[in-house]
Amino acid sequence: MIIDNQECQELKPLMERKAIYPGSFDPITNGHVDIIQRGKKIFDKIIVGVLDNPKKTPLFSTQERVELIRKTFEGDPSVDVMSFDGLLVDFARRNKVNVVIRGLRAISDFEYEFQMALMNRKLASDIETLFMMPSLKYSFLSSNLVKEVFQLGGCIKDLVPPLVEEALKKKFMNSKK
Numbered sequence: 001m002i003i004d005n006q007e008c009q010e011l012k013p014l015m016e017r018k019a020i021y022p023g024s025f026d027p028i029t030n031g032h033v034d035i036i037q038r039g040k041k042i043f044d045k046i047i048v049g050v051l052d053n054p055k056k057t058p059l060f061s062t063q064e065r066v067e068l069i070r071k072t073f074e075g076d077p078s079v080d081v082m083s084f085d086g087l088l089v090d091f092a093r094r095n096k097v098n099v100v101i102r103g104l105r106a107i108s109d110f111e112y113e114f115q116m117a118l119m120n121r122k123l124a125s126d127i128e129t130l131f132m133m134p135s136l137k138y139s140f141l142s143s144n145l146v147k148e149v150f151q152l153g154g155c156i157k158d159l160v161p162p163l164v165e166e167a168l169k170k171k172f173m174n175s176k177k
Ligand code: PNS
Pocket: 022, 023, 024, 025, 051, 086, 087, 088, 089, 115, 116, 117, 119, 120
């Protein structure tokens, strides 16, 4: 079968390779950004899924976390950002995605990630978890550490996008009032 150029363009949206990158993102760090950039080399679309967990009290609200990621990737059509609650596999199914990306920084991440990946496989055997390693320079980085260092007056430049640093400044300024 010969497919001409026009037909090929028409088929393209049907073949879009999508992956979900889920997390708490409280807030997004350069380590997360690095994983999304790497994911974009493999997938046409990365759907960043921000967990809306009523049991947790994050520093940034779900909407704030979504907005920080949206602004970080403003103008990039290959990154969509949305929040989700409930099971990750249900979120993946609703979006017709069967690949979940998770970043692996160190061996210490492995046990939790292994459990989660196998539980998700038990719940939905058609959904695969793909582990990606961030750049070595971000392998020590976590949202929790960023918040702690910032709160104690340490420098977080190079660890988070500039707009996240600004948001942290505002957040902690408001909390001191
Ligand atoms: O950034 P995090 O906090 O490590 O992300 C964890 C996340 C959001 C991927 C995970 O908690 C999750 O998928 N939660 C949704 C609920 C769910 O599906 N639980 C069963 C998976 S084992």
